[in-house]
Amino acid sequence: MAFEPMKEYADSDGSYGHVSTQFADFEGIVLESGVFLGPLRVAYETYGTLSPGKDNAVLILHALSGDAHAAGLDADGRAGWWDAMIGPGKGIDTDKYFVISSNCLGGCKGTTGPPSICEATGKPYGRSFPLITIGDMVNVQAMLVKELGIEKLHNVIGGSMGGMQALEWAVRHPDMVRSAVVIAATGRLSPQGIAFNWVGRNAIYCDPASACNDSSPGYDYQRVGKGLAVARMIGHITYLSEETMEAKFGRKLRLKDMNGYSYSLGENGKEDGEFEVESYLQHQGSSFMRRFDEDSYIMITKAIDYFDLAGPDGDLTPVFRNIEAKMLVLSFSSDWLYPTSMSLAIVRALQAEKKHVSFVELDLPYGHDSFLVNAGIPMLTRIIRGFLEGV
Structure with a gap:
């Protein structure tokens, strides 16, 4: 194995400072x-x-x-x-x-x-x-x-x-x-x-835009579907508590100027989410798509499923x-x-x-x-x- 020692320093505010992988x-x-x-x-x-x-x-x-x-x-x-x-x-x-x-x-x-x-x-x-x-x-x-x-x-x-x-x-x-x-x-x-992980993976498998629907090695990694975002939303719900969700979101609506519900599913029948908790989950899902790989998500959640000491x-x-x-x-x-x-x-x-x-x-x-x-x-x-x- 070959590796280079990295140069780093600890800055004055308690952060370790700049690091490199x-x-x-x-x-x-x-x-x-x-x-x-x-x-x-x-x-x-x-x-x-x-x-x-x-x-x-x-x-x-x-x-x-x-x-x-x-x-x-x-x-x-x-x-x-x-x-x-x-x-x-x-x-x-x-x-x-x-x-x-x-x-x-x-x-x-x-x-x-x-x-x-x-x-x-x-x-x-x-x-x-x-x-x-x-x-x-x-x-x-x-x-x-x-x-x-x-x-x-x-x-x-x-x-x-x-x-x-x-x-x-x-x-x-x-x-x-x-x-x-x-x-x-x-x-x-x-x-x-296991059930939560299975549903998350199926969100990826069922997404026609997902790169994972091409099982051959070397598919186009630029082609990522929204299934990964849905998988992340599902997982993220399990990481939060009811108390946290109530305190952070309650039943607050996303658009502050609304006096009530929209009674609409939006254009093309695909709602954008009226509640703040929905907007939050959308953000979590979309940001996860930009930083994570859907196949890594599949492999790692499978490894977690297999975990049984x-x-x-x-x-x-x-x-x-x-x-x-x-x-x-x-x-x-x-x-x-x-x-x-x-x-x-x-x-x-x-x-x-x-x-x-x-x-x-x-x-x-x-x-x-x-x-x-x-x-x-x-x-x-x-x-x-x-x-x-x-x-």
Whole structure:
């Protein structure tokens, strides 16, 4: 693998400053399906300085639509998706820790995924990209960590799909993980979660304008249908709480000068949305279309569907037997996608195996995405900072 150290600095306002994405190249990997995928490229960023003993590394694990840019400012001045948590003096303190954040396998932000060029065809993989698992994502991350010369991580941390990866890290690579923080996650995806993902993918499959309707490798990536936008709207609803939606939108109408309902579906019978909540979802969908790849969405949600550490009998306990890491499990009182009961199932299984585990349910009103909402960061910071310092 070849990589160039990136130049960065921490600016005075607590932001990590300007960062650049690096790339690590590998021959390939045998996936859980038995398929060999290669060559393999991993996009990643680092923040902070690796200690002489290489014992202060923290690995950040992103959720479904995340990427390697977790902190600092990119070339366009865009802040990382967890910039409020990562940086000098922040919850994950870059004055103390060497922080690594990579784009997951199957993603569309630099790591090998459906938009990548297939060596055999010279065209993007598209829907011919092999199906992957959360375990495959973690195994690729382990390759990166080892290539960086790190034998043991101080911590792995992630929310939602990132929390699933944190669990997989503790289970699959117990000798490489000193501690793990699992936020708003589950040990096995529920039927409800599978159902939401299935409906989202079908929004893509049923869209005649979708590039995914061409199953051959190398279809026109400029041709993206609105199915991805609908899939995002469906998913985004599950990330919010009823309390948040009521407070933010209520039943407010989009056009402030309207005295009542329009009683019209608009031109061509396709309504634009009268309510503010509808306008908000339209914005979320259209912006997602501009920044994400629909085939990556399909592959990653399939990987989430496959996630089941418990296996057919539904018992997480045996799978946690070899875990060596100290564990912190966090849930949110308003999260109905991965409710507290799912976090408690993880905690009880760890306790049954007499593992070192701490648990906190955070009383935040923002739903599943509470760990990404800046208003919740102070509470998260206190808990996570204390845990990391105690490892």
